[in-house]
Amino acid sequence: MGEQGTVKPCKHFNPERDAGLLYGNLRGLASDSSYSAIINILSKRSSAQRVEILFGYHAMYGRDLIQDIKSGLSGDFQQTAASMLLTPAEYDATSLYKALKGLKIEARVLVEILLTRSAEEIKCMKESYSVKYHRSLETDIEQSCSGNLKTFLLKIVAEVRDGDETRTSADISKRDATVLKEISHANLSPDCDIQKKISSEFHGEFKDALKSQLKVIESKPQFFVEKLYRSMKGVGTDDETLMRIIITRCEVDLRDIKTSFQATHGKSLSKFIEGDTSGSYRKLLLAIVDQ
Template sequence: MCTKVVCIYTYKGAEVECLCGEVIWCNGKKNFSQKCFGFGQKCKDQLSLCTSSMLQASRGTVKPSTNFNASADAEVLHKAMKGLGTNEDAILQLVTARSNAQRQEIKASYKTLYGKDLIGDLKGELGGKFETLIVALMTSPTTYDVTSLRNAIKGAGTDEKVLVEILASRTSQQVKQIVAAYKQEYDHDLEKDITGDTSGHFQRLLVILLQANRQTGIQAESIESDAQALFKAGEQKFGTDEQSFVTILGNRSAEHLRKVFDAYMKLSGYEIEESIKRETSGNLKDLLLAVVKCARSVPAYFAETLYYAMKGSGTDDNTLIRVMVTRSEADLLDIRAQFRRLFACSLHSMIKGDTSGDYRKALLALCGGDDA
């Protein structure tokens, strides 16, 4: 609910509390937000972050179920897997209609009622891509990201695509939670594991993103100098100073970077994406572009990610599952709108044409509607 979105910020000894971006408390007095802007840009930034959290909370396709009963849901799932055969339809209809927090309660109730692990039973009864999707939905968001990163770097070879997608798109708070959970789960340092599997400026930018220390707000005094530094590092230089791209794109806030991109366009005559494509290559290029796209619009970035996961022959099911699961409660409605705008077809129709069976039914349930 909107009333649960509360942000606390201490500025020069004064506690600033934002409630849904509507009112804030300044020095113990309740005021309309615009009256508190005298506390400076940081106060505005915090209000903006609070409002943004409120809006994002309502932009998912999956909402908490009303009249939720974890024990009753656990019983439904148990019956669906009991005896000969499995009622996949009952499983997908229930799981896709509950929030992740509710699914965690169902898991706990299932163990209390039946003395068994729900995910273990689901793995034993289901198979293929449908199993992968349902298990992903039953996993908490942070644990799911941690597992995805672990699978991307363990063993021979590295799945750089997963590293790029997760670390470029997650908020600083989410990255900090991922780093802590990774350490707890595997007794390994995520940064060390990633640096052991990567190299060069690609590695350096990943390490910067893992610090989760992006500046907040817009530093008006450094917009032009950042644009100049990027121009001198690339288009104006023989060769490329990759470190300047890495430092600026890895440390500035999304709001600040959008201003820098506008200034860069005026200065150079190029969009920053064009210059990155010309001046860099390989994994570094992919990561820089992902950071830029997420700074511009996270939903547009994921709309593009989904499109290319399904475009052409074959489907990148791992990416399709990962994005649909992780964005279903965050911003999938916005992703659908961007998908329609960018590719002149609906996400629903592309999923329908590219998948089949219970896997398709579950994905379409997460999609939540057709923007035809």
């Protein structure tokens, strides 16, 4: 768990008590206090603690908490709450599957997840993917993607090996042009401007993927700042991106992301969320962000 996360483990955690509160409040949703109780529990427990609540709920009531949330809640609030009860690996695996198997490949989602997770995290998400979908992540990338983008993504996934937990998937420097050399066969000197090289020699989703890799190398928080800003600017909200980043970074580096967001846009992340969301969905996101 990162020191720069906003969500920390509850010190006086009691999974059976939390399971009981959720059970009762999911059956009394006519009152605002019920929604507030659900938000308070989900936003103030670590991912590991939320999983304990999930198991406790089933042991006590013989029911699936995620299914009860899907039945009792609705909209983006429901989706956010249900996603928070998945392990990080399960949530990433689910997001990757949706990005690969939708009507259109969502390359930006694939790149975001695979470039910003550690080797150990990728190893775990691959295992979760295999268990949940009975197929390998590599196989689906191979079948759904094409060209340089497919090669790029497969290279990231293939580089993850047992005992390599400390290396991140984007652990290269600007002076290390190995990826570009292997994929494009470009003759790059150590001191060349890789950003300009990418812009001049590549196009489409692969160019975006390479640019994202450089941004992650330069500053992972700033990479997420840009994605969060784009998810909320203009008309409408990219809620999938907004909730995915808030949920997956809230125990890692969301404090750093908030600081960078304020410095970049002169307005807090919370203010942007307030202006772009509503209802219990807004309250849950803000409860996670503002801790």
